[in-house]
Amino acid sequence: MLDFPRPTNTEPLPLAKLADLLTGATNGGTTVEPDNLAASLGGHATGISLAGHLVQRGDIYAALAGANRHGAEFSAQAIQRGAVAILTDERGAQLAAEDAAEAGIPLLLATNPRALTGEIAARIWGRPSEHLNLIGITGTSGKTSVCYLIEAGLRHAGRTTGIIGTVETTIAGETIPSKRTTPEAPELQALLAVALERGVTDVVMEVSSHALTLGRVGGCRFAVAGYTMFGTDHLDFHRDLDEYFQAKAELFDGRATVEILNADDERVISLAKPETVTYSLTDPRATWYAASTAREGFDQHFFVTGPEGTTEATLHMPGRHNMANALLAYASLSAVGVPLDTATSGVASCPGVPGRMELVSGTAPVRGVVDYAHKPEAISAVLDSLQETTPGRVIAILGAGGDRDASKRALMGRAAAASADLVMITDDNPRTEDPASIRAQVASAVQAVPCRNISGREVAVREAVAMAAPGDTIALLGKGHETTQELADRVIECDDRVLLARALADAGWVTPAAV
Numbered sequence: 001m002l003d004f005p006r007p008t009n010t011e012p013l014p015l016a017k018l019a020d021l022l023t024g025a026t027n028g029g030t031t032v033e034p035d036n037l038a039a040s041l042g043g044h045a046t047g048i049s050l051a052g053h054l055v056q057r058g059d060i061y062a063a064l065a066g067a068n069r070h071g072a073e074f075s076a077q078a079i080q081r082g083a084v085a086i087l088t089d090e091r092g093a094q095l096a097a098e099d100a101a102e103a104g105i106p107l108l109l110a111t112n113p114r115a116l117t118g119e120i121a122a123r124i125w126g127r128p129s130e131h132l133n134l135i136g137i138t139g140t141s142g143k144t145s146v147c148y149l150i151e152a153g154l155r156h157a158g159r160t161t162g163i164i165g166t167v168e169t170t171i172a173g174e175t176i177p178s179k180r181t182t183p184e185a186p187e188l189q190a191l192l193a194v195a196l197e198r199g200v201t202d203v204v205m206e207v208s209s210h211a212l213t214l215g216r217v218g219g220c221r222f223a224v225a226g227y228t229m230f231g232t233d234h235l236d237f238h239r240d241l242d243e244y245f246q247a248k249a250e251l252f253d254g255r256a257t258v259e260i261l262n263a264d265d266e267r268v269i270s271l272a273k274p275e276t277v278t279y280s281l282t283d284p285r286a287t288w289y290a291a292s293t294a295r296e297g298f299d300q301h302f303f304v305t306g307p308e309g310t311t312e313a314t315l316h317m318p319g320r321h322n323m324a325n326a327l328l329a330y331a332s333l334s335a336v337g338v339p340l341d342t343a344t345s346g347v348a349s350c351p352g353v354p355g356r357m358e359l360v361s362g363t364a365p366v367r368g369v370v371d372y373a374h375k376p377e378a379i380s381a382v383l384d385s386l387q388e389t390t391p392g393r394v395i396a397i398l399g400a401g402g403d404r405d406a407s408k409r410a411l412m413g414r415a416a417a418a419s420a421d422l423v424m425i426t427d428d429n430p431r432t433e434d435p436a437s438i439r440a441q442v443a444s445a446v447q448a449v450p451c452r453n454i455s456g457r458e459v460a461v462r463e464a465v466a467m468a469a470p471g472d473t474i475a476l477l478g479k480g481h482e483t484t485q486e487l488a489d490r491v492i493e494c495d496d497r498v499l500l501a502r503a504l505a506d507a508g509w510v511t512p513a514a515v
């Protein structure tokens with residue numbers, strides 16, 4: 001079983017060519033002197049894998065210390081599957097020593113082997129990021145949206161594209177399901193090498209803070225790095241907001257040829273250098289600036305000014321946050337040589353992003369919108385923009401994910417209360433947590449607006465629809481494109497777009513044929 005697509009032609013890499021990365025090694029059980037590494041390491045590798053049961057013949061097995069286990073516990077399995085060497089730390093070396101000596105394969109030692117997996121994979125698969133335009137987008141919210149807009153622009157410009165992110169991973173027209181926002185380093189390098197084999201010229205990818213901290217984008221050279229905005233998230237993984245910010249800042253440490261920052265976000269723009277490209281909705285001195293002209297339903301029209309001049313642009317997504325996302329897309333496209341007119345018409349060809357401000361009610365008098373907002377700033381951005389186009393009330397339905405950053409829950413409730421007219425708190429993906437306790441945490445900061453606390457997502461949606469009147473908007477937040485709900489003991493089918501459209505149809509607001 002292949003964990004991820006791999007290139008078909010891989011030149012075996014001599015293990016000796018990894019000597020500069022290592023702090024030491026053992027070969028057939030004998031310790032190799034650090035200054036003798038290159039001379040002592042025989043053998044070649046054709047791949048690298050992080051999981052014992054997924055090793056392919058010829059792979060280096062990277063046996064890493066994890067949150068739950070040490071990968072070196074699975075060395076025997078990796079060897080049995082054909083591993084040619086084990087890359088690990090001091091603790092892993094103790095665990096794997098006997099198996100490696102018995103099999104006669106080297107143990108490659110490093111202080112932080114996880115941080116090396118990207119560089120090693122890049123060496124094995126020919127440094128693919130240096131042979132195509134790799135565009136990396138980070139930010140608390142907006143990564144997926146910006147990637148979709150850029151990819152539409154690249155395709156319009158005649159490029160052969162790849163996209164790697166939360167919703168999908170598509171390389172030259174072939175889609176594979178995304179397990180993570182940013183893949184593990186071996187998978188990423190292999191994907192980029194496959195992309196090259198298939199004639200891909202430009203890849204746009206989301207870069208999460210987990211990815212930067214865990215070295216998943218090691219070995220990548222970026223043509224462009226873009227930063228959407230900074231907000232609250234992932235404090236279950238990062239110690240505090242400063243550490244979270246520093247993780248994202250790593251993308252702007254010189255690994256990208258062009259850096260693009262949102263000048264309207266104080267934290268983000270603090271990373272600017274003299275050569276940084278900036279964008280803004282408020283400051284015409286930014287490299288890229290846009291001023292709104294008109295709104296038509298969910299469509300926006302505006303003037304964009306960049307280094308090539310000013311042009312009129314259309315975006316089929318509502319909200320100022322999406323106008324900002326579009327600016328980052330134009331700036332990124334320009335950085336890889338797409339002319340402004342092609343960029344604006346390409347972005348205008350994007351019909352929208354799955355589960356982001358997705359209208360599920362057609363032209364019905366009660367509007368139903370599904371959005372992935374699951375962070376306080378995203379909730380504010382979405383509800384504020386819906387208020388602008390809603391003559392009646394905005395009814396927000398939201399919960400929060402279990403086994404994820406609990407500190408954002410009350411902030412999410414507060415953001416919803418500040419921007420909606422009615423708040424319905426329900427379940428998101430409870431995972432192993434008590435759903436009632438998560439709901440209570442979200443509800444704890446809701447004040448000044450009517451608020452209901454409802455167990456069961458479908459029940460909440462149906463109650464919201466029953467309370468709605470013509471002119472109202474129901475905003476179902478948090479799960480966007482997801483098609484399942486993760487409960488403690490099982491994963492069930494759950495697609496917000498289906499839930500809301502069906503409830504609106506059953507209430508007679510939209511015709512069933514439209515669902």
Ligand SMILES: CC(=O)N[C@H]1[C@@H](OP(=O)(O)OP(=O)(O)OC[C@H]2O[C@@H](n3ccc(=O)[nH]c3=O)[C@H](O)[C@@H]2O)O[C@H](CO)[C@@H](O)[C@@H]1O[C@H](C)C(=O)N[C@@H](C)C(=O)N[C@H](CCC(=O)O)C(=O)O
Nearest residue numbers: 050051052064066067068069070071074180181182208210
């Ligand atoms: C925090 C984090 O990212 N953890 C990742 C990490 O887990 P870990 O190293 O702690 O794993 P572990 O279970 O302790 O195992 C240790 C090692 O033993 C190996 N092992 C383990 C068991 C086994 O049977 N055989 C085996 O070989 C594992 O492959 C691993 O290398 O390595 C695992 C294997 O590669 C990943 O599955 C896991 O990702 C988790 C599931 C994950 O996806 N985390 C999320 C939070 C994440 O990364 N999210 C970001 C951000 C999303 C956003 O912006 O919203 C993302 O980029 O998706």
Ligand SMILES: Nc1ncnc2c1ncn2[C@@H]1O[C@H](COP(=O)(O)OP(=O)(O)OP(=O)(O)O)[C@@H](O)[C@H]1O
Nearest residue numbers: 140141142143144145166321356372373378381382
């Ligand atoms: N620039 C932005 N500023 C604030 N909120 C935004 C912005 N762009 C998108 N959002 C909101 O965040 C939600 C998620 O957007 P998107 O999927 O593009 O971001 P993301 O960074 O990929 O998110 P995640 O890390 O959760 O996968 C959207 O549904 C919308 O509610």
Ligand SMILES: N[C@H](CCC[C@H](N)C(=O)O)C(=O)O
Nearest residue numbers: 374400401404428429478479
């Ligand atoms: N990539 C994010 C998605 C969160 C989506 C939300 N529905 C939740 O379950 O919290 C995570 O896994 O933390």
